[in-house]
Amino acid sequence: MAATTLRRLACMLAFAALPALAQHVWLDEKGVKQYSDQPPPAGTPASRILQSPGARGAASTLTTVPAPSGPTLAERNADFEKRRLERAEREQKESEQAALEKEKSRNCEQARAYGRALANGGRISRTDANGERSYLTDTQRAEETSRVQRVLEQCRSGS
Numbered sequence: 001m002a003a004t005t006l007r008r009l010a011c012m013l014a015f016a017a018l019p020a021l022a023q024h025v026w027l028d029e030k031g032v033k034q035y036s037d038q039p040p041p042a043g044t045p046a047s048r049i050l051q052s053p054g055a056r057g058a059a060s061t062l063t064t065v066p067a068p069s070g071p072t073l074a075e076r077n078a079d080f081e082k083r084r085l086e087r088a089e090r091e092q093k094e095s096e097q098a099a100l101e102k103e104k105s106r107n108c109e110q111a112r113a114y115g116r117a118l119a120n121g122g123r124i125s126r127t128d129a130n131g132e133r134s135y136l137t138d139t140q141r142a143e144e145t146s147r148v149q150r151v152l153e154q155c156r157s158g159s
Helices: 004-023 073-120 136-156
Strands: 024-027 033-036 049-051 125-127 133-135
Touching: 073 136
Parallel strands: none
Antiparallel strands: 024 033, 024 049, 125 133
16 A cells, blocks of 8 residues: 555656656647647647747747846845834934933923022022032022023023
């Protein structure tokens, strides 16, 4: 039984390999594909000859694989890399812009808090280079209030 199965398998493989070994392919009178290492019979119309080796006249043609249309794999990879780099640059710019906006928002909030402290009229102190505390005079308070108002105007204008 194993020998019969082995013979069947060998026959199937031989028949499967036959079209690959054949050099001539044509359609017979019944429309069945014929494979052979011999040319088709005389009188076979050229429209029924599917494959013949070499150019032996106008009827002999060798089937060719059409060239693939569209971009090649290398071109698609290059396009992908380009898009990936552009996306990374865009994400980095967006990240930097978000960080700048966050910093600006924090600075504006600090300016508002400082402006409220100046407007409350309480004593505001500073520490000088020697580490000693000094309080703002009325003139210094007016200058600081003016400076804070300019900063807050920039916060409102968005620049």
